[in-house]
Amino acid sequence: MEAKVLDSWVMAEFATPEALVSATQQMREKGFQGMDTYSPYPLHGGSEALGLPPSRVPFIALGGGLTGMVTALTMQTWMNTVDYPLNVGGRPLLSLPAWVPITFELSVLFAAFGIFFGLLGLSKLPQPYHPAFESEEFRSASTHGFWLSIPHPTGTDAADVKNQLTALGATHVTVVSGENE
Amino acid sequence: MTAMERYTGTPKLMVPAFGLGVVGLVLTAVGFFMNPEATAFSYLLGFTYWVGISVAALIMLAIFHTAKAKWLIVLRRAMETMAITVPVFAVLILAFIPLMKYLYPWIDGSPLAAHIHGIEVEHLHHKKEHYLNGGFFAVRQAIYFAVWIFVSHRLYSWSTKQDEAGGLDLTVKQRRFSPGALPFLALTITFAAFDWLMSLTPLWQSTIFGVYYFAGSFLAAFCLLTIITVQAQGKDLYGSLVKVPHFHNLGKLIFAFTAFWAYIGFSQFLLVWIANIPEEAPWYGLRMYGSWRSMSIAIFFLHFVLPFFTLLSRKLKEKPRLLAVAAVYMLLMHAVDLYWLIWPAFSGEAGPTFHWTLITAFVGVGGVAVGFALFRARNKYTFPVKDPYIAESLRYVQP
Numbered sequence: 001m002e003a004k005v006l007d008s009w010v011m012a013e014f015a016t017p018e019a020l021v022s023a024t025q026q027m028r029e030k031g032f033q034g035m036d037t038y039s040p041y042p043l044h045g046g047s048e049a050l051g052l053p054p055s056r057v058p059f060i061a062l063g064g065g066l067t068g069m070v071t072a073l074t075m076q077t078w079m080n081t082v083d084y085p086l087n088v089g090g091r092p093l094l095s096l097p098a099w100v101p102i103t104f105e106l107s108v109l110f111a112a113f114g115i116f117f118g119l120l121g122l123s124k125l126p127q128p129y130h131p132a133f134e135s136e137e138f139r140s141a142s143t144h145g146f147w148l149s150i151p152h153p154t155g156t157d158a159a160d161v162k163n164q165l166t167a168l169g170a171t172h173v174t175v176v177s178g179e180n181e
Numbered sequence: 182m183t184a185m186e187r188y189t190g191t192p193k194l195m196v197p198a199f200g201l202g203v204v205g206l207v208l209t210a211v212g213f214f215m216n217p218e219a220t221a222f223s224y225l226l227g228f229t230y231w232v233g234i235s236v237a238a239l240i241m242l243a244i245f246h247t248a249k250a251k252w253l254i255v256l257r258r259a260m261e262t263m264a265i266t267v268p269v270f271a272v273l274i275l276a277f278i279p280l281m282k283y284l285y286p287w288i289d290g291s292p293l294a295a296h297i298h299g300i301e302v303e304h305l306h307h308k309k310e311h312y313l314n315g316g317f318f319a320v321r322q323a324i325y326f327a328v329w330i331f332v333s334h335r336l337y338s339w340s341t342k343q344d345e346a347g348g349l350d351l352t353v354k355q356r357r358f359s360p361g362a363l364p365f366l367a368l369t370i371t372f373a374a375f376d377w378l379m380s381l382t383p384l385w386q387s388t389i390f391g392v393y394y395f396a397g398s399f400l401a402a403f404c405l406l407t408i409i410t411v412q413a414q415g416k417d418l419y420g421s422l423v424k425v426p427h428f429h430n431l432g433k434l435i436f437a438f439t440a441f442w443a444y445i446g447f448s449q450f451l452l453v454w455i456a457n458i459p460e461e462a463p464w465y466g467l468r469m470y471g472s473w474r475s476m477s478i479a480i481f482f483l484h485f486v487l488p489f490f491t492l493l494s495r496k497l498k499e500k501p502r503l504l505a506v507a508a509v510y511m512l513l514m515h516a517v518d519l520y521w522l523i524w525p526a527f528s529g530e531a532g533p534t535f536h537w538t539l540i541t542a543f544v545g546v547g548g549v550a551v552g553f554a555l556f557r558a559r560n561k562y563t564f565p566v567k568d569p570y571i572a573e574s575l576r577y578v579q580p
Binding site: 044045058062089097098100101 | 447450454457493495578
């Protein structure tokens with residue numbers, strides 16, 4: 001089996017969300033790419049500091065909603081006019097008003113599916129292992145720590161990056177290596 | 182950046198607005214002597230359109246106080262000014278005294294009563310007389326306007342007092358008062374919609390009708406707020422303080438209430454359509470078939486489908502100028518929607534007809550209302566300068 005090249009990250013912990021956002025902004029301006037932030041709760045200005053492109057989830061949601069709408073309309077049309085035509089109080093077989101509630105519900109359901117699974121897919125979740133978990137201190141990212149990760153070529157000296165992060169206010173800096181999918 | 186002072190430029194706009202309003206109302210009065218029936222319905226449209234926006238702004242204000250919303254504080258004075266305009270409608274409703282008999286078949290001496298035929302129909306009309314009669318109608322109008330004027334004046338006077346005094350206690354008062362006022366506001370606008378619009382067809386009834394009128398008015402109020410905010414550029418005006426996230430929120434609210442309007446409208450329609458009972462079905466029958474059919478379909482697409490998909494775009498909602506264009510369009514569609522509610526009671530099978538008083542009454546009521554709003558806004562700050570949370574509102578970003 002071919003030996004897999006390990007990936008490495010420099011991980012830095014910050015005490016406050018403001019420090020993390022400002023450090024992320026400055027590291028990005030220095031030209032670092034592929035960074036990511038970790039915080040126990042949603043981070044104000046985090047995506048802007050990382051320079052992330054607009055999310056693609058809304059389009060997946062729209063696609064899901066339209067799929068749901070078309071599915072519901074065709075399903076009800078087929079059932080009520082072809083498969084099992086039933087005269088209800090003399091109303092026409094193709095009674096669109098009666099189908100709107102189902103159409104609405106299915107559009108909402110499929111749009112929600114689009115958001116849920118689209119978000120999981122785009123975030124590459126579920127992901128039970130990531131090399132970042134190699135660092136014991138990284139546990140604080142789910143309670144009180146604000147972390148920044150910067151990709152770093154494996155085996156080279158990370159002292160320069162570490163010093164830069166410390167200068168920006170990092171309280172703890174470490175390097176993790178591991179196999180990334 | 183210069184300091185924000187009290188706005189002194191109102192007379193420049195107030196005089197033309199009042200002038201236009203008075204000319205419109207005078208022409209409408211001329212129309213009354215030429216064609217009293219058509220003029221009565223035109224005036225009802227103009228009146229319900231503008232008073233709906235004013236009361237919706239008041240409800241919106243109370244809701245935001247109840248929710249302790251901070252992002253909109255920079256927009257709040259504009260909303261308060263819209264709400265404080267409500268006394269002018271207490272005067273304008275006096276025109277109902279000569280007009281009512283041409284609008285409502287249930288009033289004594291109405292020429293429309295001649296159309297009520299058959300013992301069963303007469304019996305049903307008779308059963309509604311306890312509610313639908315001139316005296317009780319007048320009492321109800323007095324109650325509605327008393328509630329609206331009281332609530333809007335309380336909130337406005339605390340808010341403007343805070344411009345001088347500052348401090349948290351006046352904010353606390355507004356936030357305590359608003360949730361208590363909301364049930365009264367909700368009931369009054371519901372019954373006002375029943376009285377003004379639903380009783381045009383006395384035998385038709387729909388409990389959700391008040392919400393339908395409210396939904397359209399709410400949408401129009403947000404549109405008007407957006408337009409005012411985009412236009413409020415210049416010395417001592419708050420427009421330059423309003424940033425993209427505020428407009429994005431306004432856009433989201435316009436979008437939400439476009440969907441809400443359709444949701445309520447369809448809920449009302451579905452129940453009537455599926456039950457198909459003789460008292461209710463004719464109201465929709467008139468609009469669904471024959472000469473009103475194409476207009477009903479057009480309203481569905483132009484008041485809901487088109488704006489829904491247009492306003493889905495985030496980019497549009499974040500561009501104030503484009504959003505203002507969409508808001509102007511929705512304000513126009515709200516007028517069309519009210520026309521669709523009111524006019525069939527006048528023209529019936531003849532379909533969508535036009536009478537020139539539709540324009541004069543709309544401009545007349547609107548001009549006087551806008552003029553009065555500007556009269557109230559003169560020499561005031563255009564946003565609550567000493568609200569304790571104003572700084573948070575100014576630096577608001579999307580959560």
